[in-house]
Amino acid sequence: MSHDPKKTVTIEDLLRIKRAERPPAEFWAQWERELRAKQLAAIVEERPWWQIHVPVYVRRMVKWQLPVGAAAVMALTFVTLRDYQDQSTHDPVLVTEEAISNVTGQQSLPSVTPSAPTLSAVASVSATAVLPQETRADTQETTATPGLEKTLVAIDAPMQPVEIPAAFIQPSTQDVIPATLRTEPPKEPLTRITSAKDVRRARLLDGAMGGRYGSTGNAEVARTRDRIASRLNEDRFYASDAGRLGTSGDRLSLRF
């Protein structure tokens, strides 16, 4: 291409000047020395763990980190909002109605049945207590479910026939349970100890009535004294002075 002074100069021609910008020859010698040093450094340098263990396709996903992250945040928000709305729509009334419908419906049977075998087991056990061995086996077949049979056998094995009055055997199992299995609640050891307040009251009463702790020998007097003592508040008792009480024969007099 011959360029005379009249020739046009285009943008492509100007960019050819950029193409002609080149480093001097000594630049490449220096560049090569630096490259060797970098190569050695790269060999010695330990590669980061993610370059070794993280697969290449996962690392390529890095450039999609923004859209992937945004999608994850949106999905999380959607799930959270959906769950929140589900919880807010379940108000107590609906829950109750649902519970009621479950209890009355067919599907509620499995949840109710666990208590039923227990009652029937007790009933059958109580029934077998008075029945002979042959009839007991029949009763188990009719009342116990197959799963419960083992339990009944386990309960029945050590049990010996006990003489129970026929009045205790009720047709309803719910009536049988309290009669056979009712026991008194255990008393606390501390409740068995007489409190100091009661002892003091008894001593005062006894002193006022001339006996020692009710050892007067007259049962009626002792009963009356206990009744009065139970009605008297301790405060009133102290305030009114025990000396106002008096006994004569089978009478108790109070002075106000």
Add this chain to the structure above:
Amino acid sequence: MNIAKAILGKTLVASPERQHEADSDWVVVQRVQSGDVAAFDGLILKYRERLYAVIYNMIGNRDDAADLTQDAFIKAFQSIKRFSGESAFFTWLYRIGVNAALGHLRKHRLRQFFSLDKVDEDNQPAAEVIAALTVDLTADRDTYVKELQEKLNEALQKLSIKHRTVVTLFEIDGMSHQQIAEVMNCSVGTVRSRLHYAKQLLQAELQPYIRR
């Protein structure tokens, strides 16, 4: 070797020259992959100036361009076992270099220093353009060329990174649209569009130096 190469028997490149170049590169790459590490030096000597020119014209700083070129070769060497020949080696190498330059530009967007190489007066096309521009010049020719260099660099830096990359690869390195599309991972139409837009901007910026 990938499926495309197995079917066509060669790497998909634009021109026959590039095809021959790609085939010879693939042989060297296979030697490097089989353990002949010294064979990689041939690839460095072959492509270092072209890759440096691309990076240099993208970022406008010779020292940074030298560093980035070295980094690109080291990275290519470290990853050469993963190179399966789907594209030509120089396309793959350019992609590494261009990505390094793009990363550098994004990282140092607010802090840019320019240091330019001298124009090679022995380069015939460039010498002819300079002669056409300085025929009526009474002032110092070297000063005028230096000023022209700075103006060209300014105009290039005013382009966006993508437009600058397309102009650099097409006008300075002489790559085809197809090859640029492979390097930049975009369509040929996008390359043409960006090139057209970039030239329009450059023409507006360098209007005083354009003679019709």
